[in-house]
Amino acid sequence: MNGSEPTSMHVADAPAGAPSWAALDARHVWHPYTQMLTAPAPxxxxxxxxxxxxxxxxxxxxxxxxxxxxxxxGHAHPAIVAAIARQAAQLDQVIFAGFMHEPAARLAAQLAAITPGDLDRVFFSDDGSTSVEVALKICIGYWANRGEPRTRFLALEGAYHGDTFGAMSVSERSAFTRGVTPLLFDVERLPFPVPGTDGSAMLDAARAALAGGAIAGVIVEPLLLGAAGMRMWDAGLLRSLAALCSSHGVPFIADEVLTGFGRTGRMFACEHADIVPDVLCLSKGLTGGHLPLGATLCRPYLYDAFLDRDRSRMLFHGHSFTANPISCAAALASLDLFESExxxxxxxxxxxxxxxxxxxxxxxxxxxxxxxxxxxxxxxxxxxxxxxxxxxxxxxxxxxxxxxxxxxxxxxxxxxxxxxxxxxxxxxxxxxxxxxxxxx
Ligand SMILES: Cc1ncc(COP(=O)(O)O)c(C=O)c1O
Missing domain, CATH: 3.90.1150.10 (Aspartate Aminotransferase, domain 1)
Known part of the structure; x- marks a missing residue:
């Protein structure tokens, strides 16, 4: 087939009245979560x-x-747009291994300051899924470096943590993961604490699993399971679950990719339960929603477990755009707006x-x-x-x-x-x- 010929097309190819470039989309673009044969034109x-x-x-x-x-x-907020323009003209991108820059340093310090407790160390990545991958690797590396390898995670029924393979693995098996399920690693599922029940099934399951001594980490979307259908659960149960993890010395991961930055009425959903997770995943609203950026914060004891003269014990992770300066500048401008507006x-x-x-x-x-x-x-x-x-x-x-x-x-x-x-x-x-x- 001629390389310029499309192999398939939208049923609804660029409709009448569409802008001139719509035909290019119809011919060349593959959209996310879209059945390209039957979906209406975007x-x-x-x-x-x-x-x-x-x-x-x-x-x-x-x-x-x-x-x-x-x-x-809001979209195209003038303060964030201006910060992006300033930063793009000054330093657009630089490798983040062996290099540092002011926007990332300031953003890391601000995130450490506004998040609960001693979540003092920030690992930057690209989006919500990668922030979760980093969280999982931190937990696995923590146990490996202690000489007690553990790779098993506990996660909530209905969870959604992203579309990369680790994130999909801790997510519920669903229409989202059909087709790749055999490639995902197994996790132990906690029953979702349906509102109106006392949640004891979830806590009992967590207690039993943690007692086995093989769990590397527990990951939840605090208070609000977004992709599962905006299912909500109770801050008291979140507190009890975090306390169980703490009493078993198992890292508790709060995936606040959706709930962070005020969505739940507090800056972070964990604040409703007055807990400090061991690992916190952030993205989405981090830059005010203007640019992609992920951040995984962790408490000092997890970071310290990777410090060693033996280089093989470092955290093996990084992305081309880790801590992109323009994204970091957008995030700083977004955080400023919490004060100035x-x-x-x-x-x-x-x-x-x-x-x-x-x-x-x-x-x-x-x-x-x-x-x-x-x-x-x-x-x-x-x-x-x-x-x-x-x-x-x-x-x-x-x-x-x-x-x-x-x-x-x-x-x-x-x-x-x-x-x-x-x-x-x-x-x-x-x-x-x-x-x-x-x-x-
Ligand atoms: C709770 C949660 N975690 C992770 C993700 C994945 O984020 P991203 O789509 O930026 O990879 C999402 C996306 O909706 C999410 O809601």
Whole structure:
């Protein structure tokens, strides 16, 4: 076949009225989590600002999912954009093994300062998945360097920690991992503590597994399992689980890739439980959502386990763009905004608005499991047996888009996870739309 011929195409090749480059996308781009044969043509986005995405024809879409949970203060925030431009002109990129630079040093110090307890050491990577890979390797290396090799992890039922192989391994086996399951390493699963139960099944399972003396680490998404369908669990149980790990000397990993930087109403979800995890994974909102960056923080005892005159005991990990200076500068600018803008007030206001309007939805009676965690609101449509691949909520999301709202259901779960600068009126309009839809 001629190299320029496409081997396959979208059913929905660039539709009439699409921008000129849409044909190039249809011909050459492979989109994530997309069945390229049947998916409708992707939505073109020409620019973004605040809580809105703007299409090539100028129409606005309210980004009610923070563009896959990353956009924190709003798109193209002028302070973050300026920091990116300044840093790009000064130092764009440098190898991070054997070299250092000011944005990474300052960011590491700030992260150490704002995270709970003595999470003092920061390992930078590229995204949420790599921050999890690093966390797993830190735990495995810690045990290996102690001379008590352990490689087994405990993870929650329904967990999602990313799409690289280690991250997939600690994630639930699901439609997401089908096809590669035989290649993933086994983990022990803790029953998800369904709200309304006392969670003792999870704690009993953790106690039994930890007593076996073979667990290298326990990984959880604190309070909020995002990809599992915005499933929420209790801070008291999180505290008990962390305490169990601590009493067995097993590192406790908090994956706050989604929950970090205010999403749950506190800067970090672990603060609700008043715990200090041994390892903390951050990404998504770390740069305000403007650029990719991952960070894995750990407590000194884990870092110290890698210090040795024998080089073979170091942490064997790194990426080409580890601690990219432009991403670090964006993250520093994003953290500054927590001081210079009323971010805390905005977070509280979004939470209050969700609470009020979720009550309206619940009163409407056609949704179930209405729930909220800080700035994240979610509810289920009546159950459908096909899980993530369910069509139940997709019709609503398609009609939402026609009305200028971006929603992306997880199976039969609809959720709203907006940037903090989202105008309250815009959120009310979205809830009004949902009320109309759900009344039928
Ligand atoms: C809790 C959690 N961990 C890890 C990841 C993976 O992050 P990324 O997509 O940046 O690799 C995600 C992504 O949604 C996540 O929600």
């Amino acid at each position: 939505i073109d986005v020409a620019r973004a600002g605040g809580a809105y995405l703007y299409r090539s024809d100028g129409s606005a879409i309210l980004d009610a999912i923070s563009s896959w949970w990353v956009t924190l203060h 009323p971010v805390g007030r905005r977070i509280a206001a979004i939470g209050a608005l969700h609470a009020e309007r979720l009550a309206d939805l619940e009163a409407g009676g056609s949704v179930c499991n209405v729930r909220r965690c800080g700035t994240v609101a979610a509810f289920d449509l009546p159950a459908d047996s096909r899980g993530y691949l369910s069509d139940a909520a997709r019709g609503i999301a398609a009609r939402a888009l026609d009305h200028g709202f971006l929603l992306r259901p997880l199976g039969e779960v609809l959720y709203i996870l907006p940037p903090y600068s989202t105008p309250p009126d815009a959120l009310h309009e979205l809830y009004d739309f949902l009320l109309r839809e759900l009344r039928g």
